[in-house]
Amino acid sequence: MKTVFSLKVVMKRWTAGMALAAGLLALAPLVALEPLQAQAQSDLRKSFPGRRVGGGTRGDCSSRLLAHLVPASSVFAPGKDRFLGLLEGPSASPSPLEITFRPLSGRGTADGSMASGQRRVLPASGPGITLISLPSVKVPTMWESSYLCPGAAATATSADPLNFVAAESPPALSLLVSDASKEDGAVQASLAKLHRSCGSSVPREEVGTAFGLSDLITAQWPERIPVRCPV
Incomplete structure (x- = not known):
């Protein structure tokens, strides 16, 4: 019984871990996009030949x-x-x-x-x-x-x-x-x-x-x- 119970706990934790990982992967593109946009605009601030x-x-x-x-x-x-x-x-x-x-x-x-x-x-x-x-x-x-x-x-x-x-x-x-x-x-x-x-x-x-x-x-x-x- 202990073995079966332990197996169920392991499977439950594994499933939860996979769901969390999938969620993080889904968010990853959004998280990565913001720094890229910020970096691009930072580069423009340094290179734009403006005259106010x-x-x-x-x-x-x-x-x-x-x-x-x-x-x-x-x-x-x-x-x-x-x-x-x-x-x-x-x-x-x-x-x-x-x-x-x-x-x-x-x-x-x-x-x-x-x-x-x-x-x-x-x-x-x-x-x-x-x-x-x-x-x-x-x-x-x-x-x-x-x-x-x-x-x-x-x-x-x-x-x-x-x-x-x-x-x-x-x-x-x-x-x-x-x-x-x-x-x-x-x-x-x-x-x-x-x-x-x-x-x-x-x-x-x-x-x-x-x-x-x-x-x-x-x-x-x-x-x-x-x-x-x-x-």
Whole structure:
């Protein structure tokens, strides 16, 4: 009887062990996938040639400051609120602002609404911060912003080969990812704070300190920067 009882115990434990092993094997692909995704995004943070500050050096339109409110690496995870911020400098004759989103080459699509990219044009406005929101980022997504300067197309097709200087200014260029870093958390918190000031203004020193742009926000800027949150 003892032998039969012992055999039953052994078989029961063996069956339980096999079930546990099968469960662990089923979970293994999921466990392995997350570190791979995190590593891939970490590599992108190191290699992405972004520039969070756009603009050139000639002409009121093309030289006007335009900055993405993202970490200095120009790689950013928007987080659950999915806020993005743009900082525009002073200008005597503001131009409309073009914003485009598109999946990083070879990385699939960001989601259904951004399968072939997304473009927005914001109206010309004075110095200030504009906050926008976007769909959830599921794959690394390129974010570009630039001014639609009047006459840029005609200048670009001019026969004078030196006119390239004034044709178009380099856009602000950032990469949006889903895996957040410590720097992303600080930027997310600052953007959420700005969102609470929609329709009002914030001190320019506060903006410069929060986003590491103090050297670009000079005395030519208004003491308080408007915060715009278009629907």
